[in-house]
Amino acid sequence: MDIKSYLKERCRVVDGALERYLPREDDLPFNLHRAMRYSVFAGGKRVRPILMLAACEAVGGTVDQALPAACALEMIHTYSLIHDDLPAMDDDDFRRGNPTNHKVFGEATAILAGDALLTEAFILLSDDGASAGVAPVARLQVIREIAVCAGSRGMVGGQVVDMESEGHRDIDFATVQYIHTHKTGALIKASVRSGALLGGASPGQLDAVTRYGEAIGLAFQIADDILDIEGTTEEIGKDAGSDEARGKATYPAVIGLAESKRLAAELVDRAFEALSPLGAPAEPLRQIALYIIKRKS
Amino acid sequence: MDIKSYLKERCRVVDGALERYLPREDDLPFNLHRAMRYSVFAGGKRVRPILMLAACEAVGGTVDQALPAACALEMIHTYSLIHDDLPAMDDDDFRRGNPTNHKVFGEATAILAGDALLTEAFILLSDDGASAGVAPVARLQVIREIAVCAGSRGMVGGQVVDMESEGHRDIDFATVQYIHTHKTGALIKASVRSGALLGGASPGQLDAVTRYGEAIGLAFQIADDILDIEGTTEEIGKDAGSDEARGKATYPAVIGLAESKRLAAELVDRAFEALSPLGAPAEPLRQIALYIIKRKS
Numbered sequence: 001m002d003i004k005s006y007l008k009e010r011c012r013v014v015d016g017a018l019e020r021y022l023p024r025e026d027d028l029p030f031n032l033h034r035a036m037r038y039s040v041f042a043g044g045k046r047v048r049p050i051l052m053l054a055a056c057e058a059v060g061g062t063v064d065q066a067l068p069a070a071c072a073l074e075m076i077h078t079y080s081l082i083h084d085d086l087p088a089m090d091d092d093d094f095r096r097g098n099p100t101n102h103k104v105f106g107e108a109t110a111i112l113a114g115d116a117l118l119t120e121a122f123i124l125l126s127d128d129g130a131s132a133g134v135a136p137v138a139r140l141q142v143i144r145e146i147a148v149c150a151g152s153r154g155m156v157g158g159q160v161v162d163m164e165s166e167g168h169r170d171i172d173f174a175t176v177q178y179i180h181t182h183k184t185g186a187l188i189k190a191s192v193r194s195g196a197l198l199g200g201a202s203p204g205q206l207d208a209v210t211r212y213g214e215a216i217g218l219a220f221q222i223a224d225d226i227l228d229i230e231g232t233t234e235e236i237g238k239d240a241g242s243d244e245a246r247g248k249a250t251y252p253a254v255i256g257l258a259e260s261k262r263l264a265a266e267l268v269d270r271a272f273e274a275l276s277p278l279g280a281p282a283e284p285l286r287q288i289a290l291y292i293i294k295r296k297s
Numbered sequence: 298m299d300i301k302s303y304l305k306e307r308c309r310v311v312d313g314a315l316e317r318y319l320p321r322e323d324d325l326p327f328n329l330h331r332a333m334r335y336s337v338f339a340g341g342k343r344v345r346p347i348l349m350l351a352a353c354e355a356v357g358g359t360v361d362q363a364l365p366a367a368c369a370l371e372m373i374h375t376y377s378l379i380h381d382d383l384p385a386m387d388d389d390d391f392r393r394g395n396p397t398n399h400k401v402f403g404e405a406t407a408i409l410a411g412d413a414l415l416t417e418a419f420i421l422l423s424d425d426g427a428s429a430g431v432a433p434v435a436r437l438q439v440i441r442e443i444a445v446c447a448g449s450r451g452m453v454g455g456q457v458v459d460m461e462s463e464g465h466r467d468i469d470f471a472t473v474q475y476i477h478t479h480k481t482g483a484l485i486k487a488s489v490r491s492g493a494l495l496g497g498a499s500p501g502q503l504d505a506v507t508r509y510g511e512a513i514g515l516a517f518q519i520a521d522d523i524l525d526i527e528g529t530t531e532e533i534g535k536d537a538g539s540d541e542a543r544g545k546a547t548y549p550a551v552i553g554l555a556e557s558k559r560l561a562a563e564l565v566d567r568a569f570e571a572l573s574p575l576g577a578p579a580e581p582l583r584q585i586a587l588y589i590i591k592r593k594s
Binding site: 027028083086089107108109120122123125127128139140141144147151153157159160163164 | 320324325326328329330333376380383385386403404405406408409411412413415416417419420422423424425433434436437438440441444445447448449450453454456457458460461475
């Protein structure tokens, strides 16, 4: 398969659905909806929704079954970026080369746009019209899966520990692992598990997809940490070396660059191994993993 | 019925359930869970959860059926207060006589504690263990009801318009009505409608409770606006006259104090009228309305 065209096509499908699901800019309050849309359509690669669709198909489901939940997850991811960028948090002026939400709409609207995107995700997840015939029990399972992974013991928890660790030069490996498995890993895991649940996965299939998700979630983050050191500002969309300048808890900072690269490769192997029971329908999941780890080349 | 003992007893029931449902302070990340609990247990009167329980019983349901959703709604209410108080928003140092969340835990943690409380609400709403035998379809309806009322076309929308109107002396009646029906009214309506849905309401019962909720949601807000003018700082838990000082869009500012009092009384009449088909089981809903409007006396 041609992974680049596959990702481009899936990105188009997700963007089209987000366009339909998000409140329109001419619905009151205009400015809030403009702010929500600004960040959702600021050039995201839609990694999480694409993973959800691929996981759904890998267990025998269809794109339609997972598309609303995939968009909901992207809304949650976007809210987390808006709040992360706030002056009280990472205080970033740019993301993916564009001014951050609070630089364009002001801090108050940015906070509320984040809140509204998080809430909109659950509106979409509980929308009968968007459910594509998925059983109510499975839909509740997916809501719970996503909420747990996004909450205080998932993504938000990772963000808190990341923030508390910033500037501490003596962060240990366990803390870096906690931050990464929670801050970014939890939502990646939620994306593939939700896709599998919506596609009607058997317990064995769900387990395979879960182990894949855990491995690649961590691999993606390590790849990001490496890119922050080796990439150019243009490639990263923010200043190169900014993690180090900020004293961020990263893998290269704690276990070194070479060992980080070795670990990322090992995690991809582990992800492939996990998928073996799923056979050919899991091929996109394999290709996505390879592509994202190697996206520099 | 003795409404004061009723409210006190229900408050105790809700507090006990919140204690059980919220993440513990000795669960990682400690500080985040401490911040979440700090604001949830900062002396709230539990009006929304108590309304939800009363609405559930008014249509023939039980307290157990609505208790988890009632706690979820209180978490959403609490998150909205934490974010409202932030320096970028209302910049309040005190709420109910206590230092606000960001004054105790810092701005970043306060933002994340709000995010986590909003998310925790949906964890609880989608928790099978807490569902007390309510059918999955009804649970999805309640999740949607609450999410819509809390989102960009509900509570958050009202907050945005309120913020944008601040300091504009020429706010019209329609804008004040938009702010109040959304910022506070939406969650009140969600509380009684969710209670009725969880209690297995007929369409007629749901309609009665909805009209009651719309009327008292607005009445409560007008009563609050009046209290801000006539109450003492001790009664209000914040500086008296602070709405006026800030140029807040309030009913007394737009239609005058006397007309505001007349409107509040009319809304309570309307709420009583709406409840007439429900008979005696709706008595607590009637008493709650009267008590809250007259709480100064």
